[in-house]
Every structure is written in structure tokens, then in C-alpha cells.
Amino acid sequence: MNDSLYPCLWFDGQAKAAADFYCSVFKNSKILTNTPMVVTFELNGNKFMGLNGGPTYKFNEAVSFVITCETQDEIDHYWNNLTAGGQEGKCGWLKDKFGVSWQVVPTILSKLMSDPERSSRVMQAFMTMKKFDIETLLKA
Incomplete structure (x- = not known):
């Protein structure tokens, strides 16, 4: 089978x-x-x-593919390539030129969000972002 x-x-x-x-x-x-x-x-x-x-x-946001990235260079690579001819969204979401939805997410995000001291600040920071910026998240 x-x-x-x-x-x-x-x-x-x-x-x-x-x-x-x-x-x-x-x-x-x-x-x-x-x-x-x-x-x-x-x-x-x-x-x-x-x-x-x-x-x-047609595609819609009900289904998206998540790309986890270790570095800002990786985030930039996927974001820049997949938004070419597509559309930027909020909080790491985008639609490519075919209408497929993607989430380009730093791997560090889950660790930052699980820290009770930082999670609300991190969430406030990324809620204002389109493409994730790791340095800004680390400073939150």
C-alpha cells in the first residue's frame, strides 16, 4: 500500500x-x-x-504553503521571488503570480512567541509587517 x-x-x-x-x-x-x-x-x-x-x-487563502526560514536571506529570497508578479499580504503571507498563497516564516518565531515575557511585543511587531524582519522580531 x-x-x-x-x-x-x-x-x-x-x-x-x-x-x-x-x-x-x-x-x-x-x-x-x-x-x-x-x-x-x-x-x-x-x-x-x-x-x-x-x-x-481559483486559489484562495483557505490553503497556503508554509516556508520556514532560518535566515533573513532565506526570507528575502522566497519573498522577493514569490511576490514577483504576485501580491504581498500581512504577517508573512503572500500570493504568487498564479494566485497560490504562501507564508514565509522565520523558524525563530515559534520560540519568540512561546516566551511569555516577549510574546505580546513580538506579536505587535509582526502585525505591522508584510515580509518578516528577523532583527526587528529579536529586538521586540
């Missing part, structure tokens, strides 16, 4: 373009298969399927 679990993303004829784009943003990524209807690809070891399903369904 195969216990593999992976998301299928519904595109309006842009599945291959999206897969190519995501593979250019994420290291260690590749196209696995490509047919006119379906493209499967891997981003940092995680499998995805892109389906050319037509205009019936």
Missing part, C-alpha cells in the same frame, strides 16, 4: 509554467512528469501535482 500524500493544484492551463517557476525558486527541485493535463514536480523533496483543470476553480 502506498501511503504517499501530496497536494494537487488546479490551474487554468498554467500547470507547467507554475511548476517551472516553483522549481526555479526552490533549491533541490525538479519536474517529475509532464503531460498536457498533469505535471508532477518536487520542491525540496515534497511532491506536488499541477492539474490543467480549466477556469472553474
Whole structure:
């Protein structure tokens, strides 16, 4: 029995373009298969399927993909690449040019938020941010 679990993303004829784009943003990524209807690809070891399903369904924020980042350079890389042609949101959220929602989050955030002395200050700081700034969070 195969216990593999992976998301299928519904595109309006842009599945291959999206897969190519995501593979250019994420290291260690590749196209696995490509047919006119379906493209499967891997981003940092995680499998995805892109389906050319037509205009019936659109992406929304009800589903987002979380990217945890160790450094500000990583945050900047993902934020700058994924917002190109897309839309910045608040608190590390963004939509890429295909309408897919992402959260670009520093790994240190959970530690800062679990500190009762700092958590409210950290939350106040990041509530004013679009892209997370690690240095500002550490100073809060």
C-alpha cells in the first residue's frame, strides 16, 4: 500500500509554467512528469501535482504553503521571488503570480512567541509587517 500524500493544484492551463517557476525558486527541485493535463514536480523533496483543470476553480487563502526560514536571506529570497508578479499580504503571507498563497516564516518565531515575557511585543511587531524582519522580531 502506498501511503504517499501530496497536494494537487488546479490551474487554468498554467500547470507547467507554475511548476517551472516553483522549481526555479526552490533549491533541490525538479519536474517529475509532464503531460498536457498533469505535471508532477518536487520542491525540496515534497511532491506536488499541477492539474490543467480549466477556469472553474481559483486559489484562495483557505490553503497556503508554509516556508520556514532560518535566515533573513532565506526570507528575502522566497519573498522577493514569490511576490514577483504576485501580491504581498500581512504577517508573512503572500500570493504568487498564479494566485497560490504562501507564508514565509522565520523558524525563530515559534520560540519568540512561546516566551511569555516577549510574546505580546513580538506579536505587535509582526502585525505591522508584510515580509518578516528577523532583527526587528529579536529586538521586540
